[in-house]
Amino acid sequence: MSGTPEGRRPAAGTPRHSAGPPTTERHAPWPPVGAEDSQPHGYRAAFRAATLPMAVVDHEGLVVTANEALGGLLGLSAATLTNQSAADLLDLAADGRTWHAYREVLHGRRSRFRCTHRLKHPDGRALWAEVTVVPMPEEAGAGDGSGPGRVLLSVSDISDRRELQKRLRHLQMHDPVTRLPNRTLFFERLSAVLETPPYDDSSSGPGRVGLCYLDLDGFKAVNDSMGHRIGDRLLAAVAARLTDCAAQDGPHRSGAHLVARLGGDEFAILVEDSAGTQQLTDLARAVLAALQQPFDLAGQRLSVSASIGVVERSVNGTSATGLMQAADTTLYWAKADGKARWTLFDPERNAHRMTRQTLSSNLRPAVERGEFTIEYQPLVGMADGIVRGVEALVRWNHPQFGMLSPNRFVAIAEEDGSIVQLGRWVLQSACRQARRWQLEHPTDPPLFISVNVAVRQVWDSDLVTDVAEILAETGLDPSLLQLELTESAVMGSAGRPIQALQSLSEMGVRIAIDDFGTGYSNLAYLSRLPVSVLKLDGSFVRGFRYDDGAHPSPADETIVEAMVQLAHRLGLTVTAECVETAGQAERLRRIGCDTGQGWLYSRAVAPERIAELIGTRPMQG
Helix, strand or coil: CCCCCCCCCCCCCCCCCCCCCCCCCCCCCCCCCCCHHHCCCCHHHHHHHCCCCEEEECCCCEEEEECHHHHHHHCCCCHHHCCCEHHHHHCHHHCHHHHHHHHHHHCCCCCCEEEEEEEECCCCCEEEEEEEEEECCCCCCCCCCCCCCCEEEEEEECHHHHHHHHHHHHHHHECCCCCCECHHHHHHHHHHHHHCCCCCCCCCCCCEEEEEEEEEECHHHHHHHHCHHHHHHHHHHHHHHHHHHHHHHHHHCCCCEEEEEEECCEEEEEEECCCCHHHHHHHHHHHHHHHHCCEEECCEEECCEEEEEEEEEECCCCCHHHHHHHHHHHHHHHHHCCCCCEEECCHHHHHHHHHHHHHHHHHHHHHHHCCEEEEEEEEEECCCCCEEEEEEEEEEEECCCEEECHHHCHHHHHHHCCHHHHHHHHHHHHHHHHHHHHHHCCCCCCCEEEEECCHHHHHHCCHHHHHHHHHHHHCCCHHHEEEEEEHHHHCCCCCHHHHHHHHHHHHCCEEEEEEECCCCCCHHHHCCCCCCEEEECHHHHHHHCCCCCCCCCHHHHHHHHHHHHHHHHCCCEEEECCCCCHHHHHHHHHHCCCEECCCCCCCCECHHHHHHHCCCCCCCC
């Protein structure tokens, strides 16, 4: 039963009549004998002849009189309804809220009551009825203490209206192409699942919910090449196969499945009270297998695949928005991993994604808020152990994640373009620091400053102008500035990047190739570039370890020696990265490396610590 009681208390001052002293009969006749002349002409006849089922009910809820229409509705004669409880006849006590509102009208504390109620017709069919209860006009109370009077109860058959509403709702809640539940109905059902109590008598723990969220691979190409008519037929055929997969999985499990089309070529299978991750992954495999079978549509034979994001979790603490976000993310992973597959939600992978998104959204404001700092790692002459220069390494002092190294955020900055703003700040700050050291130690040879530059800085900004302005502002000599670009960013480049590097070289700025040996390693091409320094990748240097039980790599030594000799013949200097032991340093010195960089000499440190190393030997290699 569904009750929708409504109404309000009668207005103050409305006359209220007492029921009068008790009589020897259970009820006085209606209208009272001898009072017919005081009633409107035909009032009682109209009541009895009305097609609308009605009854007069006293303040105790007993029927005083009823018309034949009500008797016919209930399958009883009107006379037999007298003195029976109206609430029992219409089952008004089944719902506590409805019963309370009904009693309020009977006792004169409410002026109207209406509810929608399902009844069973004598012929066996179910019907929807609207039950209305109002005080009799000549007996309605006004709250003056005179007591309640009689009420008029009427029952309207609204089955046709309910059926029309049902049909309209079905149209509103279902997709016209596939006849599946649409997005609106899906989220209504999902919300209902998540709002139900997590424990019941038949379960020993919290309920669980699962979702397979899928997207057809290449559906747009079908629509574009074959037309929307074929595309719609394909969607309908896919819907049928999804429904079959859900039906085959459902009978063997405790939960029900809802297959819905969420829009375009996106579908979802909602598994209520899921049995666990295995059920969802088995269902995803079955769906992929079903969709891989060719479709025959109007003489056209089509093959499609799908990517599926699979999420399964406890109902506790899960929201519809959170579940769909997880499903959408997992679907994206399935697409990114190669399509035509299912992917299970991975909290750790998602945490990495969320962290990445957080960092990306905070990068630009972080520069303005001054959250970045620069540490400097010495570049040491291998022949004498003197600090020749330093490499500027940016750090992000993130308010949530703490101190972050460049590998946590530089790639993100390159993707979203914020590397241009960040890179200019690093270049400016590093040049200012290098000039400050020079002024503070005028008798010592000045240190050169090496700054990493992303290729996007060359494409998306006027790097040459930026460098010229910063050098002019800081007063740093161009020969004391070294810009590092990765080998893969420089090799094979043409046009603007090469022109920019050429202009910088002509300005007197040194150009270094970072991580050399991991990319193209084309020394012949290098000879045509304005490059002055090669920085050997640390993977080669690690092969030089003889101590700590490590096994050296003769091949690495041979390769490094050949690269150093060729670089020197091309007029280039060589820096070895990741020098960690004295043994490595000695081998690199004998081979002819010009400078070394690594933990053997110093980690990246604050600028104050670099000032202490100027003109000294930080460590003998």
